[in-house]
Amino acid sequence: MNSTKWYKNPEMIVALSALLIGLVTAFTSIYSAYVDRAYSRASVWPRIEISRNFGAETFGYNVTNSGTGPAMINYAKVNYDSTFIKSWSDIDVFDKVIQSHVGNRILSSQQTIQPLVYQGDKVKDILIADEMIGIELCYCSIYDECWVIDRENRPKPVEYCEAKTEELFLQ
Structure with a gap:
């Protein structure tokens, strides 16, 4: 009778070596897929920023996507003196403005x-009114990662973009 221990058997050494190589390969593949997915998400990460510009006779707001991928803006909210407004013309000093739609668009x-x-x-009157204006945008990446941004320009991650109809800025 053969008294060789099971783990010293050459066939078992080959089998255990193959198992170890298979496990290392599986873990390497899983980690590589994780890194690739993270890289893919980072390569199309949007970053919305809200800014204003003004001069002696001009004033305006800018919305810029300074990220690496497209931003799908799902909604905009604008409030003036803590009241949600539907259009810039709801603010008296904005009686003669050029407007562009900001909600529900891809940037x-x-x-x-x-x-x-x-x-x-x-412009001086508008700068006074500007201090009472709050702007909030909710946007998502192509991977459905969503953020809410306000005039402080600090994106906050959210599960999805949702707003009450009465709060939406319609312009």
């Missing part, structure tokens, strides 16, 4: 839109 990487442009002599 390509490095693209800027101007949802509001004013030219005239009421």
Whole structure:
């Protein structure tokens, strides 16, 4: 009778070696897929920023996607003095403005839109009103990762973009 221990048997050594190589290969493949997915998400990460610009006779808001991928803007909310508004014309000093739609649109990487442009002599009045204006945008990446941004430009991750109908900015 053969008294060789089972783990010293050459066939078992080959089998255990094959098992170890298979496990290392499986873990390497899983980690590689994880890294590839993270890289793919990072390569199309949107980053929306809200800014304003003004001069002696001009005022405007800019919305820029400074990220690496497209941003799908799902909604916009604008409030003035803690009341949600539907259009810029709901604010008295914005009686003669050029408007562009900002909610429900796709903003390509490095693209800027101007949802509001004013030219005239009421810039001082508009700057006073500007301090009472709050702007909130909710946007998602192509991987359905979503963020909410306000004028502080600090994106907060959210599960999905949802807003009450009465709060939506319709312009």
